[in-house]
Amino acid sequence: MKTTKIYEGSHQWIMFGRDEGKPNNVIDTNQYVVRTANRCLLLDPGGAELFAPMMAAVLHHAPVDQITDLFASHQDPDVISSLGLWDQALTNAKLHAPAIWEGFLRHYSCESIEYVAIPDNGGTIKLESVELQIIPAHYLHSSGNFHIYDPQAKILMSGDVGGAIEGPDAPVFVENFAAHVEKMRYWHQRWMPSNQAKRVWIERVRNLDIDILAPQHGRMFKGDDVKRFLDWFDALQVGIAV
Amino acid sequence: MTNQTKSQFIAVASITSELSAVMVVAKEISLAAANAKAIAFRAGDKAKGFQPITDFINELAKETIELVTNINIYALVLYRLTVDEYQKTVAYNKFELAAKMAEDAPYAKSMQEPVDHARLSMQDCQRQFKRDVSQLLGQLEAVMHHARAARVIAANSRIEASQAGEYLQSLQAVAESVDKAAHTIHDNVQRCRIALSIYRNS
Secondary structure (H helix, E strand, O other): OEEEEEEEOOOEEEEEEOOOOOOOOOOOOOEEEEEOOOOEEEEOOOOHHHHHHHHHHHOOOOOHHHEEEEEOOOOOHHHHOOHHHHHHHOOOOEEEEEHHHHHHHHHHOOOOOEEEEEOOOOEEEEEOOEEEEEEEOOOOOOOOOEEEEEOOOOEEEOOOOOOOOOOOOOOOEOOOHHHHHHHHHHHHHHHOOOHHHHHHHHHHHHOOOOOEEEOOOOOEEEOHHHHHHHHHHHHOOOOOOO | OOHHHHHHHHHHHHHHHHHHHHHHHHHHHHHHHHHHHHHHHHHHHHHOOHHHHHHHHHHHHHHHHHHHHHHHHHHHHHHHHHHHHHHHHHHHHHHHHHHHHOOOOOOHHHHHHHHHHHHHHHHHHHHHHHHHHHHHHHHHHHHHHHHHHHHHHHHHHHHHHOOOHHHHHHHHHHHHHHHHHHHHHHHHHHHHHHHHHOOOOO
16 A cells, blocks of 8 residues: 655644555455544545555554544445445444435444534534534535535645546656546546536635645645636536536 | 355245255145134034044144244344445455565554454454354254154044044145144255354354
8 A cells, every 4th residue: 555645734634555465356445544643534434455564554554542533424335335334343433425325334333433523514624633524525426525625735635636547657646737638538527417516515615725625536626727627627527428 | 255154145035945954844734734624613522532633733833933934033143244344354364464464664563453352353253153054953943843842743633533523634734734834944944054054153
């Protein structure tokens, strides 16, 4: 599992991905960890097959008992099918996830972890002195979908938005935006169902001060590439399968 | 999923399937008893000895249905326990793998507690499963006992039927159906016992 620290200040953001032990037939995912002095938040912790490498990677940054919070942007298996395993490993943790998916996500088993249902209009996650904003991103692609914005680190964890299917050796940041566009065109056109939802999200996100846009698949965008991505996405017609 | 786990799932699932067949047969015995009672009533003194037997048959069928109903509930508990054991075993194996992969990590030792806890939970499930299997086998033995009693009653019914003059054939048919049903129950329950016996508490 490749580990990249993407922010270091009063707290840290760490990106995990490009797992070399991943089975070839499952999609590659990026996991993110927000680490404060005594707590740890795992963003989209990944599928069940990824649990062991992910846990092992996190243990380089925090002990198990300081993994206090999980966040699931939506209900997909590549996002959170590891929930049943985290549920058995963590004795004092909360799962922040869309309210509308609670009854569905509990199929993965959620007995000891407390399910904190996020209402449709979002909210915040407080991690010691760090306050993270939960940004609604409904229908991008899931009908109950959220992203996480950190105003201090200026990072937006954008779930499937900005995603692309990449090879195992791909760099973690976009280096040539023009060349990257073709890797994410079909992804957004096919998985994102609603032009209206897309426009509302772009309008909301343009008001945020973002240094890094961090999707759950593919490469992260930094600096001017964030704006380039938003402009490109704005002009893209999505929902092409109908 | 290991072959052992697969066999365990199949064994537990097969109990419900075998017992639903037993339930059908037990209901058939109950019907046969009601039929025999009507025939014995019409036969009057000619089937005097047969009348108390019909009550026995009916009682036996009722008890078998009750037993099987309880066993089915128990089998469901056993199925849930099998699922639980499977999940706990998967977790234990994943935790061990995580601990191994994190050997050089600064916080590797913090994984020991979840590993130990997962191992104990898994072992608890395994012990509970063996205990429950032993109890279920005891209940299945009770059904076998009923099946054996039904066969004895069927033999007595044949003797009594032979005294029933023109009702001989009808009453013999009742005795035959009870005997056949008892056979089926015996065979089905025996298959359940064989499937489960390898998991019993030694």
